[in-house]
Amino acid sequence: GFHQLGRPLINTTMVITWACRLGSFLLYRIMKDGKDRRFDKVRTNPPKFALFWFIQALWIFITAYPVYLINVKQTEKTVGEFQPTWRDWLGWACWVTGFLLQCTADFTKLKFNSNPANHGKWIDVGIWKYSQHPNYFGEMLMWSGLFLTSSNEFEGGFEWCTSALSPLFVILLLRFVSGVPLLQKSGMKKWGNDANYVRRVKNTSLLVPWDV
Template sequence: MIGRPFCSFSSLLAGRAASRMGTPMSSLGPLGQVAAVDMSVQFACFAVAAALQTEKFYDISASLTYVLCVLLSFRAGGRSTRCKVNSGLVIAWAVRLGSFLLWRVIHDGGDSRFEKVRMHPSRFFVFWAVQAVWILLTALPVYLSNSKPNTEAELEEGRTQRREKEKVCWRDVLGWSLWAAGFTIQVVADMQKRLFQADPRNKGLWIHTGLWKLAQHPNYFGEICMWWGLFLSCSTTLRGWELLSVASPCFVAFLLLRVSGVPLLRKAGLKKWGHLQEYQDYLKRTRLLVPLPRRF
């Protein structure tokens, strides 16, 4: 019941985007409709953010877009247990992370990533464009799996095979277990970091307790695990070129490890604490991503 208004709203957005491009809505296909909603929401939010010169709803707009896109793809396809679970997992992740990041940016008064760009629309736009691509690529396996035709619409001879594909299998169980582990790690890591930073005794220090004692970026490890878990479950129904959506978890890992995650934090960390021997020892002894016992 809750999803119906969101689906209708996302369909309306996709329809308007298609009409602006002079393309009939029906010709876009499920994935095209998802892309249209994604781009429409992100670019509309950018226009407002640029006018107000604020980044405070950057992350929450991503969460909303994920929810809209997942529900739209779910509406287009089957109603298997796999589709329901995977859609629910993406929505749970998006709502949790989006609300956490929104609270953080309000509490901190802003996001340091945007200090030098929010006054320059062209540079500010790049962040929103990258986020639009991020939303489309990261959840691509779920969009594709959800968009599979309904069993009722298929030919009689194909129904048995379809039902077999819809059954929960070991890949689903393994994928959901991996997602649950990643989600737990990310939630715990975020909570530990927030509590550490809230303690006045830790002012000016880097977090080196809890999961952060075992890994420099345990929250990123959790993020990567979640998207690999979703791909593993979705891969049960993906065929042919659709399996190229393995680029989803690879893209997440690449972006976090090589582009916008670890490199930026490493640079900021070295600028603050690089002169301290304790920090240098922390970097040498603590694993980058996977929470495991420290090196000696």
């Protein structure tokens, strides 16, 4: 039954599901656009191109580290029958919520951008009406949830501290480095002179979908 699956298998399945979903979405977008625009400024520069992929690999390692750790630490308790704790249920709930939120946000934006009538417009429909970056919030929820459920297996301060880098890295990266700041800057460059856009930025929640 469910209790025979083991925490490592459940959490690993969640990581694989996340990877397959994101990978297929990006592949579809690249095939539709004919290229990956993220590489426009680096594909002609091999060192920068290599650095880009190295950073991507490092990102994956850090974010999934708690799940790697509990797989390495497998014991009879973790691979056999176990009783899920409140941290498991809350962590899994966070992951499922984040996953559904990200799927909804990506699908809504893909559908919006596929409509020629929306060319050059910012998205403010569906879940995007209540959050400027709902997909990023979903990402933060997923990795925070996996950290929480995996924490049942942590032993000692070192494992706690190194594993905590996972949600912290995702949150800090998306909120302050490569996610929100870049899109906010790009948005202001495109529509900063439009009072409606400025009003949206001011009055719409940055991450958490809710009606402010």
